Amino acid sequence: EIVLTQSPATLSLSPGERATLSCRASQSVSSYLAWYQQKPGQAPRLLIYDASNRATGIPARFSGSGSGTDFTLTISSLEPEDFAVYYCQQRSNWPPDTFGQGTKLEIK
Amino acid sequence: EVQLVESGGGLVQPGGSLRLSCAASGFTFSSYWMHWVRQAPGKGLVWVSRINSDGSSTSYADSVKGRFTISRDNAKNTLYLQMNSLRAEDTAVYYCARDPRGEWGPDAFDIWGQGTMVTVSS
Numbered sequence: 041e042i043v044l045t046q047s048p049a050t051l052s053l054s055p056g057e058r059a060t061l062s063c064r065a066s067q068s069v070s071s072y073l074a075w076y077q078q079k080p081g082q083a084p085r086l087l088i089y090d091a092s093n094r095a096t097g098i099p100a101r102f103s104g105s106g107s108g109t110d111f112t113l114t115i116s117s118l119e120p121e122d123f124a125v126y127y128c129q130q131r132s133n134w135p136p137d138t139f140g141q142g143t144k145l146e147i148k
Numbered sequence: 149e150v151q152l153v154e155s156g157g158g159l160v161q162p163g164g165s166l167r168l169s170c171a172a173s174g175f176t177f178s179s180y181w182m183h184w185v186r187q188a189p190g191k192g193l194v195w196v197s198r199i200n201s202d203g204s205s206t207s208y209a210d211s212v213k214g215r216f217t218i219s220r221d222n223a224k225n226t227l228y229l230q231m232n233s234l235r236a237e238d239t240a241v242y243y244c245a246r247d248p249r250g251e252w253g254p255d256a257f258d259i260w261g262q263g264t265m266v267t268v269s270s
Contacts, residue, residue, distance in 0.1 A: 074256035076193075083243055083262055084185075084193065089254035096258075127193055131255055135207035137183065139193040 044140035052148040059115040063128035068108045072132035079124045150174035157264030170227040170244030178222040181247040186240035234268045
């Protein structure tokens with residue numbers, strides 16, 4: 041089973057700042073990695089798939105990069121609505137479709 | 149509007165059973181793989197089970213294998229999760245999610261329901 045490790049667990053930033061979230065896989069997942077955003081009391085929302093493709097309707101300030109075992113989600117300039125929990129998910133070797141443990145992006 | 153709506157959650161005693169439903173609308177349900185994902189209170193997302201588009205192939209997380217059964221009725225546009233021998237650790241919000249598998253859309257879970265809460269407690 042592939043294990044995904046996200047860092048940091050919590051990231052404290054201010055609106056307008058740049059956010060960089062990391063996801064590391066225990067073995068190569070090629071580019072088969074997705075990112076999701078979850079706000080309190082809501083279902084997850086797909087942001088990025090295949091490591092770097094934005095899902096429909098996702099603002100351009102969200103970008104994904106990486107391949108193999110190391111991946112990054114970047115939010116170029118934080119908006120108030122971006123403060124949430126972010127999860128990565130590997131789609132390379134399933135089942136199971138494993139998720140990372142999440143990174144909480146909080147307002148500083 | 150593309151939508152998934154879960155139902156069937158509630159309070160059940162340890163060892164009991166529950167069947168969750170996920171009603172799909174606004175898209176061709178029979179073309180998509182579907183998944184169940186759960187989230188215990190204050191915890192992260194955990195994949196539970198998946199079923200292919202025609203229901204002929206299923207997979208389960210080790211933690212639920214032999215206790216949970218995923219199924220679908222494409223004529224009714226509905227996904228199910230039959231949960232037996234429930235344990236306290238099964239307490240979670242259960243989400244259904246659509247998976248285009250890169251054929252009809254992204255290779256990711258692109259549409260999620262709002263979730264239904266399952267509480268296992270005496």
